[in-house]
Amino acid sequence: MNEKIVGPDDATLDHVARIQAAWARERPDLDVGPQGVIGRLHRLAGHLTEELLVVYRRHGLGEGTSTCSPPCVGPALPTNARPGNSPRTPWSPPGR
Known part of the structure; x- marks a missing residue:
C-alpha cells in the first residue's frame, strides 16, 4: 500500500480513515x-439495515421475520437423517 495516510485530525x-491513521501511527509496519x-462495508451494512x-x-x-412461508422450506427431515438415507426432496441430488 503506497497511499499516504494523513493525520487523524484531518476534517x-x-x-x-481516522482509525486507519491511528493504526498507521502506532504500527506503520x-x-x-x-x-x-x-x-x-460494515458501516454500509448498518445504514442499509x-x-x-x-x-x-x-x-x-x-x-x-421470516420471508419464506413453510411450503418454501420443504418437508422436515427426521432427527436421525443421514446423507444417503434421507427422503427424496426437490432439493436432493439425483440418486438420493
Whole structure:
C-alpha cells in the first residue's frame, strides 16, 4: 500500500480513515488497507439495515421475520437423517 495516510485530525477523513491513521501511527509496519474495506462495508451494512427496517415496519415485519412461508422450506427431515438415507426432496441430488 503506497497511499499516504494523513493525520487523524484531518476534517476530510471519515471514521474508518481516522482509525486507519491511528493504526498507521502506532504500527506503520501493518497494511491497514483491508481494515478500511471491511470497516466501510460494515458501516454500509448498518445504514442499509436502518433503511430496510423502515420498509419492514411499514409492512408489519421485523428484522427477524421470516420471508419464506413453510411450503418454501420443504418437508422436515427426521432427527436421525443421514446423507444417503434421507427422503427424496426437490432439493436432493439425483440418486438420493
